[in-house]
Amino acid sequence: MVERFLEQTTFTSQEDFKNNLRIKVPANFNFGYDVVDAWAAEAPNKQALLWTNDQDQCKTFSFAEMKKYTDMTASYFQSLGIGHGDMVMLVLKRRYEFWFSIIALHKLGAVVIPATHLLTKKDIVYRCNAADIKMIVAAGEENITKHIVDAMPDSPSVKRLVSIGPAIPEGFEDFAKGIEEAAPFVRPQKANDNDDISLMYFTSGTTGEPKMVAHDFTYPLGHITTGSFWHNLHQDSVHLTIADTGWGKAVWGKLYGQWIAGATVFVYDHEKFNPGDILQKIHDYHITSLCAPPTIFRFLIREDLTKYDLSSLQYCTIAGEALNPAVFDNFLKLTGIKLMEGFGQTETTLTIATFPWMEPKPGSMGMPNPQYDMDLIDYEGRSVEAGEQGEIVIRTDKGKPIGLFKEYYRDEKRTEETWHDGIYHTGDVAWRDEDGYYWFVGRTDDVIKSSGYRIGPFEVESALMTHPAVVECAITGVPDEIRGQIVKATIILAKEYKEQAGPQLVEELQKHVKKVTAPYKYPRVIEFVEELPKTISGKIRRVEIRQNDEK
Numbered sequence: 001m002v003e004r005f006l007e008q009t010t011f012t013s014q015e016d017f018k019n020n021l022r023i024k025v026p027a028n029f030n031f032g033y034d035v036v037d038a039w040a041a042e043a044p045n046k047q048a049l050l051w052t053n054d055q056d057q058c059k060t061f062s063f064a065e066m067k068k069y070t071d072m073t074a075s076y077f078q079s080l081g082i083g084h085g086d087m088v089m090l091v092l093k094r095r096y097e098f099w100f101s102i103i104a105l106h107k108l109g110a111v112v113i114p115a116t117h118l119l120t121k122k123d124i125v126y127r128c129n130a131a132d133i134k135m136i137v138a139a140g141e142e143n144i145t146k147h148i149v150d151a152m153p154d155s156p157s158v159k160r161l162v163s164i165g166p167a168i169p170e171g172f173e174d175f176a177k178g179i180e181e182a183a184p185f186v187r188p189q190k191a192n193d194n195d196d197i198s199l200m201y202f203t204s205g206t207t208g209e210p211k212m213v214a215h216d217f218t219y220p221l222g223h224i225t226t227g228s229f230w231h232n233l234h235q236d237s238v239h240l241t242i243a244d245t246g247w248g249k250a251v252w253g254k255l256y257g258q259w260i261a262g263a264t265v266f267v268y269d270h271e272k273f274n275p276g277d278i279l280q281k282i283h284d285y286h287i288t289s290l291c292a293p294p295t296i297f298r299f300l301i302r303e304d305l306t307k308y309d310l311s312s313l314q315y316c317t318i319a320g321e322a323l324n325p326a327v328f329d330n331f332l333k334l335t336g337i338k339l340m341e342g343f344g345q346t347e348t349t350l351t352i353a354t355f356p357w358m359e360p361k362p363g364s365m366g367m368p369n370p371q372y373d374m375d376l377i378d379y380e381g382r383s384v385e386a387g388e389q390g391e392i393v394i395r396t397d398k399g400k401p402i403g404l405f406k407e408y409y410r411d412e413k414r415t416e417e418t419w420h421d422g423i424y425h426t427g428d429v430a431w432r433d434e435d436g437y438y439w440f441v442g443r444t445d446d447v448i449k450s451s452g453y454r455i456g457p458f459e460v461e462s463a464l465m466t467h468p469a470v471v472e473c474a475i476t477g478v479p480d481e482i483r484g485q486i487v488k489a490t491i492i493l494a495k496e497y498k499e500q501a502g503p504q505l506v507e508e509l510q511k512h513v514k515k516v517t518a519p520y521k522y523p524r525v526i527e528f529v530e531e532l533p534k535t536i537s538g539k540i541r542r543v544e545i546r547q548n549d550e551k
Contacts, residue, residue: 001039001260002228005221011229013357014436018370023221023402028191031220032070032107035259040067048259050238050285051096053269054277059096066103071185073104076178080135080160084109084190087131087157087200091115091138091148091246094269097164097175098245099255101137106217107185109192113200116246117143121150127202128155131212131409135160137175140167194218200409201248203346212409213346220256222349222403225369227257230342230353231289232315235262238285242268242278242292248346249320253291263289275299279308286312293320294327297339301330310335315356317342321539322440322458324465325362341365343440345426348372349403351394352438363462364437365430372401376432377423389431389441389454397422429456446542448477450485455521457542460487463516464523467509469497474532474540478525478549489523490532490545501528 003009007022026034039046044064051059061069082088088110092098098114105112113131117139124147127133133155138144140163149171152158163172192198198217202210227233231253241253258265268281279300281287290313297318313335319342328339342353343365351374354366368374375383376390384390394404396419404424408415418425429441441447441456448455457475464470472492477485489509493501506526513522533544 001035001042001262002224004038005224005260009228011355011357014355014367017229017355017357021225021370023224023371025194025218025221025402027194029194029217029221030106030109030192031217031256032074032103033187035220035256036063036070036103037067039063039259039262043262046235046262047264049096049099049265049267051267051269052281052285053094054271061096061099066099069100069179070103070107072179072182073100074107075182075185076175077101077104077108077110077135078185079178079182080162080173082108082110082135082160084188084192085196086110086135087113087133088135088137089113089115089127089133091117091119091136091144092164093117093139094245094267095139095164096267096269097137098250099265100179102251102255106198108188109190109196109198111197111200113202114246114248114250115202116244117141118246119147121147124148124151125154126209128158130202131200132157134158135162137162137164138172139163140165140169140172142167142169145169145172192217195406197406197409199251201346211411211414214406214409216406218402219349220251220260222371222401223252223257224260225257225353225371225403226252226342226350227259227261227263229355230340230350231257231261231263231291231317232340232356233258233261233263233289237261237263237288238266238312239263239289240266240268240281240287240291242290242296252319252344252349273299275303279303279305279310282310282313283308288312289315289317291317291319294318294323295321297327297331301327301334305334313337316340319343322365322462323363324462326462326466328360328362343438345428347405347424347426348394351392351426361433361435361437364433364439366438367436368438371403373398376430376438381423384431386432386434389429389447389456391444392426392428392430392438394424394426395422396424443542446476448475448485448487450477450480450487451483451520453520455487459517460489460513460521460523463513463521464489464491464509466516467512469493469500469505469509472532474542474545475523476542476545476549486524487521488525488527488545488549490527490529492530492532493528498528 008020011017040063048063049061161172164175168174197214199215201213243249318339340354344350352365354360373395460475474490478488480486533541
């Protein structure tokens with residue numbers, strides 16, 4: 001399948017990749033027809049989805065079955081009045097009906113809005129009115145459906161509610177019954193254009209209301225690099241990305257690039273994360289490829305890995321937050337596998353990564369994905385030299401790259417602020433070494449300017465995380481009359497250190513940071529807390545810590 005969309009499918013070096021990566025974009029590309037149905041015709045019995053849950057249930061779906069069920073779902077949604085351009089929100093956790101629904105909506109030319117099950121009434125009302133959502137398809141669990149029902153009086157655009165079960169509350173349609181009774185699917189006569197909106201995410205953001213990030217129908221092709229070259233997948237791969245379907249990471253790792261590569265997507269539908277359960281699934285289902293955020297790997301390396309047969313595991317990738325080198329080193333020591341880091345945003349596909357032909361540098365994101373014309377620039381727009389910090393930007397003066405978002409929906413001002421003069425501004429700061437590897441520093445708003453130095457939160461957090469007392473931490477800047485700002489650490493302590501919280505432990509942690517990184521970066525202020533303020537997607541809200549300090 002990959003060869004349908006690439007002029008060259010194998011690469012031996014970053015130079016080869018940079019010079020020869022060419023993605024072929026068909027007219028009116030539709031992932032449902034051009035990938036899922038194409039696989040069903042070419043290799044109908046090939047396993048597409050292997051789904052398990054924490055109740056010991058297991059279901060497998062071939063590509064032929066995925067075509068069958070997505071056609072049934074598309075026909076059912078048609079009968080509910082859903083068609084080209086209609087906005088549909090999916091609140092489906094990790095249930096396999098998510099895959100039926102998103103592909104069905106692609107086939108109809110509708111707009112998919114994945115959402116987390118953690119949304120409150122207020123969140124749902126905001127989303128429904130901001131995007132004129134027409135239908136919501138949700139898991140039939142009281143903690144989800146109650147918020148949806150409560151939101152409906154203030155959400156006039158919503159015409160249909162659908163539940164996939166187990167309960168079908170009053171006012172909800174029955175998904176399972178609906179698809180079973182659906183008429184044979186007839187493909188809509190109106191084809192989607194490549195620049196039509198197909199997918200939209202409300203970003204949780206660390207400041208302000210969520211933005212609506214709109215992607216067009218070519219977006220899945222931008223994930224060829226994600227699946228085939230970062231995850232290093234092939235037709236015999238069984239790939240697990242740990243992510244809820246409400247977040248962008250799900251389509252990064254549980255759908256587009258993986259199915260274009262012909263890999264089996266493995267899904268573990270669970271309520272409570274347990275590192276031992278993940279290791280057991282790798283053992284039981286012979287998973288070959290794993291992608292997860294650093295936090296997950298931090299938990300995995302604390303387990304007794306000798307209790308599990310992990311011999312099937314060949315490749316591991318890591319993203320979602322910057323990787324502390326200590327996690328890389330420990331995982332390598334325990335498994336012999338090097339963690340390959342990647343970086344991107346909800347607005348993009350994979351933009352920077354450590355690819356298979358590269359030797360990873362622990363703590364580095366890797367090198368730019370050549371489908372993007374990337375650069376690091378200073379405040380005056382100058383490209384910075386090796387070793388200098390600069391904002392990560394994507395140059396678009398030669399055209400919009402495949403995978404970059406279309407716009408912030410209904411927000412021309414915000415789109416223009418972020419993307420102007422042929423440059424998309426990521427808002428993330430990094431530096432590049434002499435070999436061309438990129439190193440994450442922090443968000444532009446989070447960089448601390450102290451006594452003439454620019455200090456990135458991540459480098460101090462990485463130093464602190466190597467101390468056994470620290471479970472999690474956030475670094476922020478505190479105003480200071482002499483230095484402009486000083487470094488503050490807000491720290492969650494390990495259980496065995498909580499009784500030691502006090503001046504002596506503060507001094508020990510300060511000395512530790514001075515030893516691990518440049519002395520001027522040490523936190524002059526340390527606060528011990530029980531929890532850190534976070535967005536609904538789990539990102540630390542440093543802005544909230546700063547605001548509380550100002551108060």
